[in-house]
Amino acid sequence: MHTTIPLKVHYYGTPVVLVSSTNPDGSTNLAPMSSAWWLGQEAMLGLGASSRTTQNLLSTKQCVLNLAPSSLVDHVDRLALLTGTPEMSEHKRATGYRYEPRKFEAAGLTPQPSDLVRPDRVLECPIQLECRVTGHLPIDTESTSARAIHVTVLRAHVDSSVRMLGTNYVDPLAWDPLIMKFCDFFGSGEALIPSRLAAGWRMPGRLEQAS
Ligand SMILES: Cc1cc2nc3c(=O)[nH]c(=O)nc-3n(C[C@H](O)[C@H](O)[C@H](O)COP(=O)(O)O)c2cc1C
Numbered sequence: 001m002h003t004t005i006p007l008k009v010h011y012y013g014t015p016v017v018l019v020s021s022t023n024p025d026g027s028t029n030l031a032p033m034s035s036a037w038w039l040g041q042e043a044m045l046g047l048g049a050s051s052r053t054t055q056n057l058l059s060t061k062q063c064v065l066n067l068a069p070s071s072l073v074d075h076v077d078r079l080a081l082l083t084g085t086p087e088m089s090e091h092k093r094a095t096g097y098r099y100e101p102r103k104f105e106a107a108g109l110t111p112q113p114s115d116l117v118r119p120d121r122v123l124e125c126p127i128q129l130e131c132r133v134t135g136h137l138p139i140d141t142e143s144t145s146a147r148a149i150h151v152t153v154l155r156a157h158v159d160s161s162v163r164m165l166g167t168n169y170v171d172p173l174a175w176d177p178l179i180m181k182f183c184d185f186f187g188s189g190e191a192l193i194p195s196r197l198a199a200g201w202r203m204p205g206r207l208e209q210a211s
Contacts, residue, residue: 009203013181016076018109019045020064020119021056023101028111028120029056029084030103032068032076034180041153043131049138049145050092052084057149061133062117065151066125068178069162070187075107075124076178077185080196082106095200116154126159127170 014034021029031053035046043065047054057063068076082100083092100106104120111120114130121128131151139146164171179186183198 009182011180011182013179013186015177016068016180016185017045018066018068018076018079018122018125019047019053019057020066020114020121021053022060022062022118023052023056023084024059026118027101028104029053030079030107030109030122031084032079036065042134043129043151043153045149045151046139047147047149049140049147050085050087050089054147054149055085057133057151058136058147060118062119063131063133063151064114064117064119064121065129065131065153066122067127067129068125070176070178070185070192072109072124073178073185073187073192075109077193077196078107079103081200096196097200121157126162127175128157129153130155130157 011034014036016032016034017036019031019033023029029052031051033045033047033053037044047057081096081098082103083097084099084101084103086099088097088099104111110123112123114121117130117132121130131153133149134152135150137148139148158170162170162175176188183195183201183203185192185195
């Protein structure tokens with residue numbers, strides 16, 4: 001039997017993308033996100049309007065989308081409550097965010113120079129997509145201030161471990177994406193670790209409470 005309830009969150013399970021972007025001082029910012037969908041060589045990213053990443057993407061028109069495998073869950077979680085901007089909303093501060101200008105070090109990840117765009121790639125991510133920002137739309141409602149950012153893939157770097165050798169395809173059996181489902185982390189369909197984001201959002205029934 002179905003019942004109608006005012007669902008608080010609609011994060012049904014999407015791959016985690018680490019977005020590299022260029023800060024005003026030229027350094028690379030790195031932020032986890034998962035509101036991304038793909039069509040051909042195009043992708044749409046749903047990003048909060050005030051995040052450093054959004055500001056960087058709209059001003060520099062470049063980014064790298066680093067697809068995180070489930071094995072990087074601890075590294076991604078270390079980034080969860082960090083922001084590359086010192087000016088953060090009261091809501092973000094109350095959620096437990098802190099300013100961190102050196103995200104690669106904080107996450108224990110390795111920067112790798114890109115070919116066509118300025119921000120660095122994440123060496124540990126087996127799929128890295130150099131992109132240009134093609135356009136953006138506002139998403140402004142009573143509860144949300146975000147941007148739908150359209151990016152176009154310029155160059156894809158794919159590690160041989162996840163490639164179908166001899167083809168231009170990723171091997172779906174070899175590629176194990178880190179999935180964010182209702183603010184908790186999953187890989188190969190299995191629950192991984194409790195996420196700091198879920199703790200910050202005070203999500204009910206999250207993994208920590210279940211264990
Ligand atoms: C797994 C995960 C997924 C996230 N997905 C999104 C997302 O899709 N869109 C978004 O705006 N923020 C998302 N966030 C929150 C951002 O990472 C957060 O706003 C962060 O402050 C962005 O960093 P920045 O301010 O340095 O850009 C996610 C966080 C985590 C840990």
